[in-house]
Amino acid sequence: MGAPAGAAGKLTAKLGVNHNRRDTDYAFHGAAAGGAPLLLRGVVSDAIDDSVTSSGKYLGRLGGGHALSAGWDGSLIRRRESRRQRDTYLAGGAPYALDEDYTADVRRLALYAQDEWDVTPRLQMYAGVRWEGLQTATEGRTLSEVRTRASVWSPVAQLLWKPPQQERDQLRLALARTYKAPSTRNLVPRRYTINNGNSANNPDFQGNPELRPELAWGLDAAWESYFGKSGVASVSAYTRRISDVTVQRLFQHDGIWTASPFNNGTATVRGVEMDVKFPLRTWWVQAPDIDVRANAGRNWSSVAAVPGPGNRLASQVPATLNLGLDYRLSPRMSMGGNLNVQTGGLARLDAHASSQAGVRRTLDAYALWQPDVKTRVRLSAANLLHQLQLQGQSYVDDAGRSDSVTRLDGSASLRLLFERSL
DSSP states (O other), rough: OOTTTTTOEEEEEEEEEEEEEEEEEEEEEETTTTEEEEEEEEEEEEEEEEEEEEEEEEEEEEEEEEEEEEEEEEEEEEEEEEEEEEEEESSOOOEEEEEEEEEEEEEEEEEEEEEEEETTTTTEEEEEEEEEEEEEEEETEEHHHHHHEEEEEEEEEEEEOTOOOOOOOOEEEEEEEEOOOOOOOHOOOOOOOOSOOOBBBBBBEEETOOOOOOOEEEEEEEEEEEEEEEEEEEEEEEEEEESOEEEEEEEETTTTEEEEEEEEEEEEEEEEEEEEEEGGGGTOTOOEEEEEEEEEEEEEEEEESSSSSSSOOOOSSSEEEEEEEEEEEEEEEOOOEEEEEEEEEEOOOOOOOOEEEEEEEEEEEEEEEEEEEEEEEEEEEEEETOOOEEEEEEEEETTTTEEEEEEOOOEEEEEEEEEEEE
16 A cells, blocks of 8 residues: 555656647538528637646655555646637628637646555555645636636545455445536537527537536445456446536527536436456366456436436436457457447436437457567457437427437448557
8 A cells, every 4th residue: 555664755746738729610501492592601710728737646654554645636727719600691681790719717626635544454444635626717708707716625535445265355435525627618608509400409509607516425335356367356336416516508599599508406326337357268278368358337317406207417328338358369469349338318408308319339349460569550440330329309398399319320430550669
């Protein structure tokens, strides 16, 4: 767990920098059912994402089975967006112009200190305190600066226990309170417009500069068992109680439907997961040199402010299954694949709107050749099943019901990568 008795403390630190820019320039031509031109829309936009992240940890032995662990984890994320839109109505009418320019910053810093205590050779405990602060700032050409601040002190408690006569099994328990910062895209109030058929089931999207972070209490438990030369199996469960949960709000303004994120009360999230990894030779000595991977998870959630049934977090996948194989034909050649299955189902956004997603199946494969220690040639194939995806949206109010279905055609892709170490 910590440094050996009498050893000096150890400090590790990481720093990361990222820059990404996307420029978009397009023209949209709208026409009546008979083919007569109605609208010419030209848009020039860009989005620039910059981030700096830093984390570090100090670990030093205190004596008596105790070790001090202290550290930090922080980030500065900035997103800048601009959009210039010009609409010309060919059948008559005044032209329309839209000029938007926004910048959103998310600053996050977490500090913690804890005592890592070897109570017995089979029982280890971590206990400490953590402070986490978040600050967001959004401003633009047509928006005065909007700032949000939040911070929280929370306990940190973890336990690792190895039962008697079970040298390769262990139980983990952890209790923590954490923040989840809003994404910069969700903070920027720029409107992402729908060019064809704006409706309750196909709305524009607009960020919310007053969006607050989500705060959650979480409890995690896991049982891990190690077997054979490198096999491991685990069963884990978690539960979260989230405050200020982020959901989508759907509204209509001047005849235009728009979806926007906002904080709406509490949500409860829980789940279980099973994971196993092992070489096939663990059970069959004459088997090929194949590693087997399998993972299955089931998740549940409930948003208090949304009526049921289906009042779950729309971003949560109810169930997942992964099956994978890695086959080493020789020291220089290997190949493998992975099957991923994700379920969908009903997700209610509010009292009127809901979405429906089907089961998604994805099959990927790869082949890796290493002619020498410095060279790697990798051929990978993604989405080999190229499954058709169906997504449904529904909206119900006193005026009636509207439904829509979106078909997303899947396509397979091949990628060849050559790497050479210098």
